[in-house]
Every structure is written in structure tokens, then in C-alpha cells.
Amino acid sequence: MPAVIDTDIHEVATIEDLLPYLPSVWHKYVTDYGWKPEERLPYTQPTAGGLDRADAKPGDGRPGGSDLGLLREQVLDLYDVEAGILTGWLNVSSTQESWVEFKTALVSAYNDWEIANWVERDERLYGSIHVNPWDADGAVREIERLADHPRIVQVTLYIGDQAYGQPRYHPIFAAAARHGLVVGIHHSGNAPTALGFHRYYAEWHTLVPQVFMSQAVSLIFNGVFEAYPELKVILVEGGFSYVPHLMWHADQQWTELRHETPWVKRPPSRIIREQMRFASQPIEEFTPAQLETLIGQMESDELVCFSSDYPHWDFDSPLEALPHRLDPGLRQKILHDNAAALYARLPARASAGMPA
Amino acid sequence: MPAVIDTDIHEVATIEDLLPYLPSVWHKYVTDYGWKPEERLPYTQPTAGGLDRADAKPGDGRPGGSDLGLLREQVLDLYDVEAGILTGWLNVSSTQESWVEFKTALVSAYNDWEIANWVERDERLYGSIHVNPWDADGAVREIERLADHPRIVQVTLYIGDQAYGQPRYHPIFAAAARHGLVVGIHHSGNAPTALGFHRYYAEWHTLVPQVFMSQAVSLIFNGVFEAYPELKVILVEGGFSYVPHLMWHADQQWTELRHETPWVKRPPSRIIREQMRFASQPIEEFTPAQLETLIGQMESDELVCFSSDYPHWDFDSPLEALPHRLDPGLRQKILHDNAAALYARLPARASAGMPA
Numbered sequence: 001m002p003a004v005i006d007t008d009i010h011e012v013a014t015i016e017d018l019l020p021y022l023p024s025v026w027h028k029y030v031t032d033y034g035w036k037p038e039e040r041l042p043y044t045q046p047t048a049g050g051l052d053r054a055d056a057k058p059g060d061g062r063p064g065g066s067d068l069g070l071l072r073e074q075v076l077d078l079y080d081v082e083a084g085i086l087t088g089w090l091n092v093s094s095t096q097e098s099w100v101e102f103k104t105a106l107v108s109a110y111n112d113w114e115i116a117n118w119v120e121r122d123e124r125l126y127g128s129i130h131v132n133p134w135d136a137d138g139a140v141r142e143i144e145r146l147a148d149h150p151r152i153v154q155v156t157l158y159i160g161d162q163a164y165g166q167p168r169y170h171p172i173f174a175a176a177a178r179h180g181l182v183v184g185i186h187h188s189g190n191a192p193t194a195l196g197f198h199r200y201y202a203e204w205h206t207l208v209p210q211v212f213m214s215q216a217v218s219l220i221f222n223g224v225f226e227a228y229p230e231l232k233v234i235l236v237e238g239g240f241s242y243v244p245h246l247m248w249h250a251d252q253q254w255t256e257l258r259h260e261t262p263w264v265k266r267p268p269s270r271i272i273r274e275q276m277r278f279a280s281q282p283i284e285e286f287t288p289a290q291l292e293t294l295i296g297q298m299e300s301d302e303l304v305c306f307s308s309d310y311p312h313w314d315f316d317s318p319l320e321a322l323p324h325r326l327d328p329g330l331r332q333k334i335l336h337d338n339a340a341a342l343y344a345r346l347p348a349r350a351s352a353g354m355p356a
Numbered sequence: 357m358p359a360v361i362d363t364d365i366h367e368v369a370t371i372e373d374l375l376p377y378l379p380s381v382w383h384k385y386v387t388d389y390g391w392k393p394e395e396r397l398p399y400t401q402p403t404a405g406g407l408d409r410a411d412a413k414p415g416d417g418r419p420g421g422s423d424l425g426l427l428r429e430q431v432l433d434l435y436d437v438e439a440g441i442l443t444g445w446l447n448v449s450s451t452q453e454s455w456v457e458f459k460t461a462l463v464s465a466y467n468d469w470e471i472a473n474w475v476e477r478d479e480r481l482y483g484s485i486h487v488n489p490w491d492a493d494g495a496v497r498e499i500e501r502l503a504d505h506p507r508i509v510q511v512t513l514y515i516g517d518q519a520y521g522q523p524r525y526h527p528i529f530a531a532a533a534r535h536g537l538v539v540g541i542h543h544s545g546n547a548p549t550a551l552g553f554h555r556y557y558a559e560w561h562t563l564v565p566q567v568f569m570s571q572a573v574s575l576i577f578n579g580v581f582e583a584y585p586e587l588k589v590i591l592v593e594g595g596f597s598y599v600p601h602l603m604w605h606a607d608q609q610w611t612e613l614r615h616e617t618p619w620v621k622r623p624p625s626r627i628i629r630e631q632m633r634f635a636s637q638p639i640e641e642f643t644p645a646q647l648e649t650l651i652g653q654m655e656s657d658e659l660v661c662f663s664s665d666y667p668h669w670d671f672d673s674p675l676e677a678l679p680h681r682l683d684p685g686l687r688q689k690i691l692h693d694n695a696a697a698l699y700a701r702l703p704a705r706a707s708a709g710m711p712a
Binding site for chain 1: 402517518519521522547548549550551552554555556557558559561562563565566567569570571573574577578595597598600601604605606607608609610611612613614615616617638640641642646649653670
């Protein structure tokens, strides 16, 4: 098996962990006001570990993803992971437009906590800049503050109920593109489906890919990719089996209706191939022929990047996620090369596909 | 070309057309209170004819789809249409829960207008029973009232923001199944996407398939197909290129989470193959190989039924919708045989696939 680049590893803080990194003026929101990240999901995950793999919890009451030792044991060492992209946990981006200044400060504290406790403690880990998209100016300041860190490779936006192609978010994409940072758009428990949250977790979870299609369409038709031709966006935790449908359907609608959005110069499928990528988890059970056909329908084998989603209950193992007799070249691309090409800031060793 | 069964032809009334069929107690809602069908769409269609093909308007100020002569000229005669399923226009099903008794009376008036002015004036036309799903008892009464009409083949539900797998709607599916009526679930301008209505029509229109995925998942996981094993549902105006993704993803989630909904005994892909069908419009531009691959991914060539969506602006012609060198057997199934098998009430001439 090739060395792996894992594009979705969650490192998890408790709110209290962040206090040392948070200016004292904001402490009372945590210590006195009891603020917690918003969660719109009207159910818990119906699994023994809840959101997490039961074995990913350190056993001291802290959540899965909070222990670097366990992450090493269960992912980094176990699978020969050359690089892991940290995607965080503090999904303030998906919450409502409330206590905006506090949340801007809190994600900034989170970023410092992430760098000190994860990025700088294992050379295989690369960080995301979390921002509060309800405060675009503050988000840009946060990107400027951290963009020069050599092990920061991404700006991560969690999905709530806002479409990120709206002009209010463009400065965030501009800043990311200016610094050569990928924008990772990640799912959250605040993301609805077209008909809300449904009666069962299995319904909602089956329909998770919808918000990714919505974000892709929003970015494309609002001209974000035309405005920032260097921008690269990866959609994380929605899988990729919807991509051929999205390409065909968006191309059809663009062909018929592009007089409405004349700033979109390229067919959406081409924009997707040139500027978007898709993290693999939760990958479905495919035969080699099924997966090769699906990749063929995308007309590019460079779009899918492996992700494990550690420590969540539906973790994908790099050993089991791809069908066993898949074409070795395609396996190499999905497990390693596509992410190495996407994250241009990864060191040459990674980019060259050499073993770690 | 084989004779065609068109599973989506819109016949359009003005509200005033319905007054002769509406009990006088309700007239004042139209004549005095100015009630109009709700429309949540925050844009009009950016085309020269608005919602309609410009040439489908009779020229007297009435909307496209209001003239039987034009329908004959532009569809029924032009393409050798053996049977056309009327899908109506009165999408009260998608409106809010308001003036419920009035709306129940109005759809009933609509059904009588449809039968008198369309179903009984051309032997190629078959009717839908429109119901107000906010009034399930009234909906069941309406189905019982009209189910014995020999040229009624369907109960049509328009999509708003409600998931039709909710138990409040089960009596409607029960009544349809009891009478051998297909349930047609049809799009409307009241159907949101996962992130609302977006800034441009092209965005919203690209994301139309989402509500169909939501309805399929809602019906499947809430056990509607298990409760009514004779039930057949066709999803109308969302195309079908999303179906392989939906099958793979729903099967994966069902495999992992089916302890949450133990009444779902079959994998979703099997439920879909056994009890769901998909009207073809708006079909994307496919090569023969692309379309055959897509049908192969569904593991059944019996799921897609041709539809034109006459008189709407994005009308699909039976001559042009399918790629020209498509396998003739598959063409025959999509243009005719699959719908003939679905609508068991169509006369034997239609079911046998004989020319009209």
C-alpha cells in the first residue's frame, strides 16, 4: 500500500481547553454564560460510541480525537500516514449570527491550541485555520495572522445553513487563494437537508451529500472560481459518488441558463475538475469495476482524496475503504498523490510520493 | 421510434376556470379574497416564455398548457403519443397549512375540471387525482371518490417543504395502493434546496433533484414501501442521474444504521428497484455509452420512464431526449414499456406496446 495522506482527521478540544488561549475578556462566555457550540441535529448518533469510535475515547471521560497518543496508535503509525490534515472540531461557522466577536476570538484561540498541541507535536500533522464566516473581516485577519505558519495548509469552513458562494464570504476565499491555502468545506450537525432534518438519523445521514452539492453550485454560479482562479476547494465528509450527477446536471443547467450568470465562463464540470476536490469518506462499498466506472464518469482520476474522518464512528480505514483489487495506479492517486498535488504546501517528500 | 407514453404533461387552469366546479360557499376565497397558489420561488424563470415554452401559449393571454388543441398539435399528434399522464398544475400540496378546507375543495374542483376538459376529451390522456396532503382524511375521501374512474391512473402529490414519509401522509399512500393507483410525486416552485433558494434560478434549478432524494429517503426509512408492498411511486421532474448515488449511499447507511429503523427489511436499492420509478425529464445530454452505463449502475433498465414536462420551457422531445444511437431495446423501455408496466390501468393496447 502507498503511504497515505489523510485529508480529514479531527482533533478535539473541550471548550475549557481553550481558555489559556482566549483573551480573558471572553472567558465569562465559557465560565459564566455556559456557551456551547450550537447543534441543530435533533438526535444523537445511534451508535455505541455516539459520534465517535468507541475505542477512540481515551477513557478519562474526554471525547474521541482528544488524545494525540491514541491518534498515533490508531491512525498515524498503524497505516503509514505520511501526512494528516487536521480539520478540527469547533464548528462555529455553522452556528447562527450571534455573539459574533466572541466566536471570532474563540476560533482564534482554537487555532493557537491546535498549533501548539497537535501541529507542532507531530511532524505528520498539518493544520487548518478555522474562521468565523459570520465575521468576514475577522476571518481574513485570522488567515493573515496564521498563513505564514509552514505547517498550516488549509482554511476550514464548516457547513451550516448558509451558501458560501454569497458575496459576503468572498474575502475569505480571496485570502485563502492569495496565500495558497486550500479551502476545506466540512460537514456539521447544523447542516440541513432540502426537507430539514427528517425523523431518523439514518435519513439525515443519507442526505448529507446535499449540502455539498449546494455549496459547489453556490460557489460555481456566484463566480467564486472565476474570481479566484488559483483557489482550490475540497469538500470533506460528503463522499464523492454524487459528483458525476452534479457535473452532468450543472452542465445542463449552465448550458440552458448561463445568460443569467454570464460571469461563469467555464462549464461547471470543468470548474470542478480544475478547482475542486472531494475527500473520500464516507465511501460506499464498491467493486473495483464500480469505482473505476464512477471515476471514469468524472473524466478525471485526480479529484478524490482519501480521508478517514477519525475518530468518528463511520471512520474509513485506508486498508479497507478502497476495493482490494483496484487498479494500483488509481489506488496510489486516491490514497496519496491527489492530496499531495492539492496541498502544494506539503513538503517535497510528500509531494513526490516517497515513502515516509 | 416506438409509440410514446409521456408521464408528465401539464394541463393548466386559471383559478377562475374552477369556479363552476367549486361549491359556492368557497367562491369568495377566489372572487373576493384573491387567493392564489403559493409560490416561494424568489425569481421568475429567466426565459422568454417564463415557465412555459413561448410557443405553447395560445396567444389569448392564457398560460401554456391551457389549450387541448395546442397539446395535440405540439405533443400528442406530433410524436405518436399513445398515452399521456396528466400531472396538473394546482400545487396546493406544496403550500402551507392554511385555509385547509378551502384547498381540499379546490383540488376536488380541479379534479372534476381536469376530467371534464381533458381526460374525457382525448382518449390518449389519463388523469391524476390531486389531493391536499395537509388534510389526509380529505385526501383519502377524494381518492375514494374518483378511483373508479377508468381513466384515472395516479394520485399526484406536489413537493413543498414536507417529507412525505411522515406518518400523517401514510393514509394517502394506503388509499392509492388499495386502488392500484401510482403515486406521482412532482416538483414545484415551493420546494427548497438544502440551503434554501439560493441567489440565482440556475442554482436552485440545478439542485432540484435534492427534494426527490429527500422524498425517496423519507418514504424508504419511514417504512412506507414495507407497509404498502403494492405501492408504486414515480418521482416526476427531477431526472434520474442521481439514482445510482442515492442507491449506493442509502444502502451504505441502511447497512450501518438499520438498527434504528428495523421495519425497513430490504436494502434501499432493492426497494427502489421494486417500487419506485423515475420520469426522465430534465434528462442531461448523454452519449449512448454514458446513458447505458448509468442505467447499468441502477442494475435495472425498468426504472426510467420518458416524460416531456410539456408545456414548460425545458420541455424534452421524445425525438431528441435520448441519444440517437441508443440501444433500441433500452429506447423502447424508456419511451414506452416501463411506463406501460408501471401504469397497470392503461389499456392492454398500451400495455402490450402495440402502436396506437
